[in-house]
Amino acid sequence: MAVVTDEPKAGFRLGMLIYDTRYRSITIQIVVLILVMAGVAWLVDNLLRNLAVLGRGIDFSFLGNRSGYDINQTLVEYTNDSTHARATLVGLLNTLLVAFLGCVAATVVGVLAGVMRLSKNWVIARLMTVYVEVFRNIPLLLWILIIFAVFTEALPAPNAFRGENPAASMVLFDTVAFTNRYTAIPWLIFDNSMGWLTLGPVYLNIDLVLIVTAVVGGVFANRAILRRAKRIQEATGERPTTWWQPILALFGPIIAVFLFLGTHVDAPTLQGFNFTGGLQVSNSLVALWLALTLYTAAFIAEIVRAGINAVSRGQSEAAFALGLRPGRTMSLVILPQALRVIIPPLISQYLNLTKNSSLAIAVGYMDLRGTLGGITLNQTGRGLEAMMLLMLIYLVISLIISGTMNIYNNSVRLKER
Secondary structure (H helix, E strand, O other): OOOOOOOOOOOOOOOHHHHOHHHHHHHHHHHHHHHHHHHHHHHHHHHHHHHHHOOOOOOOHHHHOEOOOOOOOOOOOOOOOOEHHHHHHHHHHHHHHHHHHHHHHHHHHHHHHHHHHOOOOHHHHHHHHHHHHHHHOOOHHHHHHHHHHHHHHHOOOHHHHOOOOOOOOOEOOOOEEEOOOEEEEOEEEEOOOOOEEEEOOEEEEHHHHHHHHHHHHHHHHHHHHHHHHHHHHHHHOOOOOOOHHHHHHHHHHHHHHHHHHOEEEEOOEEEOOEEEOOEEEEHHHHHHHHHHHHHHHHHHHHHHHHHHHOOOHHHHHHHHHOOOOHHHHHHHHHHHHHHHHHHHHHHHHHHHHHHHHHHHHHHOOOOHHHHHHHHHHHHHOOHHHHHHHHHHHHHHHHHHHHHHHHHHHHHHOOOOO
16 A cells, blocks of 8 residues: 655755745845945945045034025015024925925826817817927927016006006906015915914914814815714615705814914015015916916826726716716716826826925925025035935925825725625
8 A cells, every 4th residue: 555645854054045045036136235235334334434534424503594585575584694594494395385386286297188179179289289299299398488578577567557548457356566676465464363382393374274274174074074974874775965065064163263363364465665465476487387387287188088098988988868968977986096196106297296396496486405405505515415405305395296196096996896
């Protein structure tokens, strides 16, 4: 009678790290990691040795020194007596401001241009094609300089708005004035402002915190209301009347905060040869924002067009068969399915826009590149430290944008069962 027994398993041998496919990939990765770490260690050691020979070391104490220069557009309090760290914070906030405004505006313009490029109207489709091809094939820096030149050369001076028969007039019911130096717009004034909260090197505007909290809270409350209505509909077959609840959830908290802060609108008025009141937005910021928006929107339009074309034509035909109009079909059927194709390349465009904002130095907008990577670097002579901080800050911003968009991408992708 034959007895079948399992073959004894061979023991582990060092040669298996190279010849066994189960371990070879791990071995290669470990070797490459060791070589990369060794190369980085050699570069760092070489840098430190060269700095020691020059009698210099890596020192970030310059951030506590007086900056000694002015910044024309600031979101927080700043004077030339402030420190270089404060100037860096101002530049960072200016970068985040133009990046946020650019991403929002570029998304809106890009989606509209991408949808209209697929329009059956020949004129609209061709106009969008011309827009996309012109803007994405000319360097961004040229667009920034062209738009800034238009603002500074073509627009009137502030004193052109004065007199009985002024050479220029305000727009939007005499509330906005476009000049060759700035754009004067209405702004919100808080009579009961809560001021600033200092947390070490971080300065928080309590008014802004209250407004953001009210907006975010309203959004979450609205989502909770809609989820509750959906649960009731699935359980009973009838959807409760909730049209007033989302309106109250979205607008109630923000209105309450505005009333609490004593909010009123301060419109710009001409006093002498200049405008006072409201908010004066520098033309460098407006030109940079417009250039980033129009340039990036041209790429987003192509991304949106590709995403829409990726959705099967049968989806549109099924929606039309159900009686949906083209506009509702696009917003309810096509775009939600196209998002899984649109979002990944859209993340790259957001990252490109944020990094391209460093071109602001060409028009004198003091962003992070102009403060820490410009005047601060030149004044202190700490080029290595300034560049290290600049790279680290841009890296953190990019990782935050990428991580946030990846979370959203996971929420809209197809869920397999």
